[in-house]
Amino acid sequence: MNLLAPVRRDRVLAELPQCLRKEAALHVHKDFHPRVTCACQEHRTGTVGFKISKVIVVGDLSVGKTCLINRFCKDTFDKNYKATIGVDFEMERFEVLGVPFSLQLWDTAGQERFKCIASTYYRGAQAIIIVFNLNDMASLEHTKQWLADALKENDPSSVLLFLVGSKKDLSTPAQYALMEKDALKVAQEIKAEYWAVSSLTGENVREFFFRVAALTFEANVLAELEKSGARRIGDVVRINSDDSNLYLTASRKKPTCCP
Numbered sequence: 001m002n003l004l005a006p007v008r009r010d011r012v013l014a015e016l017p018q019c020l021r022k023e024a025a026l027h028v029h030k031d032f033h034p035r036v037t038c039a040c041q042e043h044r045t046g047t048v049g050f051k052i053s054k055v056i057v058v059g060d061l062s063v064g065k066t067c068l069i070n071r072f073c074k075d076t077f078d079k080n081y082k083a084t085i086g087v088d089f090e091m092e093r094f095e096v097l098g099v100p101f102s103l104q105l106w107d108t109a110g111q112e113r114f115k116c117i118a119s120t121y122y123r124g125a126q127a128i129i130i131v132f133n134l135n136d137m138a139s140l141e142h143t144k145q146w147l148a149d150a151l152k153e154n155d156p157s158s159v160l161l162f163l164v165g166s167k168k169d170l171s172t173p174a175q176y177a178l179m180e181k182d183a184l185k186v187a188q189e190i191k192a193e194y195w196a197v198s199s200l201t202g203e204n205v206r207e208f209f210f211r212v213a214a215l216t217f218e219a220n221v222l223a224e225l226e227k228s229g230a231r232r233i234g235d236v237v238r239i240n241s242d243d244s245n246l247y248l249t250a251s252r253k254k255p256t257c258c259p
């Protein structure tokens, strides 16, 4: 990936993409945080434009992790199952509010025998995407274990979590509605943002990755502003609690910058 090459026109984000379900969202603001918008306009985003943010994708074997990444990055779909051995990764470049922003998407193996290799790549993630199959309840039940394993290697207070139901094309509306109820409960419990996608039809795939890019970017800029602000005013950082940040509860509270 050439970091200096222009960003593809269809990877440009000028607005904050919205969540799928308000009940299970990382936040429900309509726009980027005002401090982030302001910092981007004034070119005060520090090192964010030069960094690559790591995103790991975990979940049971054959739930569709590789297909999800391939649908977004290459716009392809393979109906034949080829297990991921260990890990694979793809780079995606975006431009968010005029600032270049890169995501490194790590596609990990779901098969038990490769899990050991895959888990050595979990460290340093800024976002964790946990995938389950919307047509397989066991895969939803296993998401908590996948998350626990991924969090052993990461800082639970700063990593962004996404719970993604795959293969939506295979469920009837009634089956989907039933599964969604349970999935929303799990998403709320683990404080993840919920999405439902189909890599076969492409439904919600682009919207989902745009949301991942936008929220990761926003968190990065806020962290950067906080660091520089804290340095400037003698390490004093104000913490702003806000009801529309659904998951900023005591256990996973992150300091946010205030306008």
Ligand SMILES: Nc1nc2c(ncn2[C@@H]2O[C@H](COP(=O)(O)OP(=O)(O)OP(=O)(O)O)[C@@H](O)[C@H]2O)c(=O)[nH]1
Binding pocket: 059, 060, 061, 062, 063, 064, 065, 066, 067, 068, 078, 079, 080, 081, 082, 083, 084, 085, 108, 109, 110, 111, 166, 167, 168, 169, 170, 197, 198, 199, 200, 201
């Ligand atoms: N109908 C349908 N099939 C899908 C979809 N996504 C993936 N599949 C199929 O599910 C199977 C497994 O997909 P993969 O993406 O390889 O699964 P994985 O999670 O990467 O599996 P591991 O690498 O073993 O962990 C393949 O046969 C895919 O064609 C989807 O959205 N709809």
Ligand SMILES: [Mg+2]
Binding pocket: 065, 066, 067, 082, 083, 084, 107, 108, 109, 110
């Ligand atoms: Mg795979």
